[in-house]
Amino acid sequence: MEQLTNLIISDRELASISAVLLKLMNDTNATSAMLLDKSGQVVAVQGTGTRRNATTLGALLAGVFSSSREVAKLLDEKDFRNIFQQGVQENIYTTMVEEQWLLVIIFDKLTHIGLVKVLSKKSSDELGRTLERVRSDTTRTKSSVLNLQFRSSVEDTIDLLFRD
Amino acid sequence: MALINIATHEIHCKIVYYGIGYCGKTTNLQHVHRSIHPNARGDMLSIATETERTLFFDFLPLDLGTVHGFRTRFHLYTVPGQILYERTRLAVLNGADGIVFVADSQAEKFEENVQSIAELDMNMRRIGKDLMTFPLVMQWNKRDMPNVLPVPVLERYLNRRRVPSFEAVASDGRGVFATLRTISKNVMAQL
Ligand SMILES: Nc1nc2c(ncn2[C@@H]2O[C@H](COP(=O)(O)OP(=O)(O)OP(=O)(O)O)[C@@H](O)[C@H]2O)c(=O)[nH]1
Ligand SMILES: [Mg+2]
Numbered sequence: 581m582e583q584l585t586n587l588i589i590s591d592r593e594l595a596s597i598s599a600v601l602l603k604l605m606n607d608t609n610a611t612s613a614m615l616l617d618k619s620g621q622v623v624a625v626q627g628t629g630t631r632r633n634a635t636t637l638g639a640l641l642a643g644v645f646s647s648s649r650e651v652a653k654l655l656d657e658k659d660f661r662n663i664f665q666q667g668v669q670e671n672i673y674t675t676m677v678e679e680q681w682l683l684v685i686i687f688d689k690l691t692h693i694g695l696v697k698v699l700s701k702k703s704s705d706e707l708g709r710t711l712e713r714v715r716s717d718t719t720r721t722k723s724s725v726l727n728l729q730f731r732s733s734v735e736d737t738i739d740l741l742f743r744d
Numbered sequence: 745m746a747l748i749n750i751a752t753h754e755i756h757c758k759i760v761y762y763g764i765g766y767c768g769k770t771t772n773l774q775h776v777h778r779s780i781h782p783n784a785r786g787d788m789l790s791i792a793t794e795t796e797r798t799l800f801f802d803f804l805p806l807d808l809g810t811v812h813g814f815r816t817r818f819h820l821y822t823v824p825g826q827i828l829y830e831r832t833r834l835a836v837l838n839g840a841d842g843i844v845f846v847a848d849s850q851a852e853k854f855e856e857n858v859q860s861i862a863e864l865d866m867n868m869r870r871i872g873k874d875l876m877t878f879p880l881v882m883q884w885n886k887r888d889m890p891n892v893l894p895v896p897v898l899e900r901y902l903n904r905r906r907v908p909s910f911e912a913v914a915s916d917g918r919g920v921f922a923t924l925r926t927i928s929k930n931v932m933a934q935l
Contacts, residue, residue: 587748588748589747589749589750594751595751618839619756619839636786639801640789640803643800643801646835646836647831651831737816738925741780742780744917
């Protein structure tokens with residue numbers, strides 16, 4: 581069971597994720613590229629348009645993706661790994677990175693979807709390798725961040741903020 | 745699954761409010777949104793039907809600010825409680841770090857609550873988690889109604905695991921923050 585495991589992203593991994601997103605964005609001429617965790621949390625963003633709304637976008641896009649996978653299961657469709665949302669101005673293409681992350685590309689009508697599909701597949705493979713590294717490197721970095729001091733300060737902050 | 749971003753110094757955790765239709769999940773988030781310090785919250789997003797029933801989810805991002813160099817964030821979600829939306833609940837549960845089960849204390853809702861707990865247990869297994877060891881807090885809501893069951897009865901049938909529980913009147917804000925404090929601490933303790 582995948583119980584109570586956290587994903588810990590180091591400087592090095594974030595730099596390589598950002599580089600992949602930037603390259604994908606430039607090569608497809610997209611407006612932005614995002615990497616989301618399947619829980620809806622934003623791992624990294626490139627591009628100007630989305631940054632301000634990134635948190636809300638992340639929650640919505642992950643929700644849409646997750647529910648479309650449930651639709652697929654009901655139809656006995658096993659491999660439902662991408663969705664394409666087509667607008668008048670903006671288009672959104674979302675694809676899975678293994679079973680953990682979602683790669684989201686936002687682009688306008690000047691970019692062809694075929695290019696986005698092909699290049700995002702490549703980027704998704706690269707991000708999959710980063711994910712492997714993130715998964716294999718767990719407890720060591722964690723203990724140094726989440727020390728006792730941190731834990732007791734978080735509890736104090738919770739008591740301070742979460743009250744009427 | 746919590747996300748700890750060493751590079752950007754951020755920690756993100758996801759908390760999901762689960763329970764039957766009309767039990768007061770959205771009301772919990774609305775109270776938090778209304779009462780918490782504005783700096784500590786983002787905009788609340790509700791995807792609801794025209795009659796204010798949750799259709800997809802509510803979403804409220806909370807920000808504890810920087811604690812020991814780490815920006816700590818809790819993302820609160822509610823599921824849609826109506827029977828019809830079972831698969832949507834499963835989709836929203838994905839990636840949760842903690843769960844608040846909101847029970848409607850009214851006697852006539854008892855059976856539905858029991859079924860909802862059983863469904864939650866099954867849904868957790870579907871996403872590869874075990875509810876018996878997962879961060880979980882119970883909220884006995886609508887304590888202001890005339891026909892509520894006594895708390896010991898709710899405890900016996902809905903809280904076999906004996907996790908922390910709180911009486912609440914979410915529409916007046918009673919018990920809302922006590923519930924949130926406890927689940928937040930439980931989630932942090934599991935990191
Ligand atoms: N009397 C009373 N009413 C409450 C309480 N908590 C919530 N309500 C009311 O119950 C109704 C339903 O509350 P919601 O928060 O929308 O319920 P929900 O659980 O989000 O319902 P779904 O979205 O359908 O799953 C609203 O009219 C609330 O004002 C309570 O403690 N006491
Ligand atoms: Mg609701």
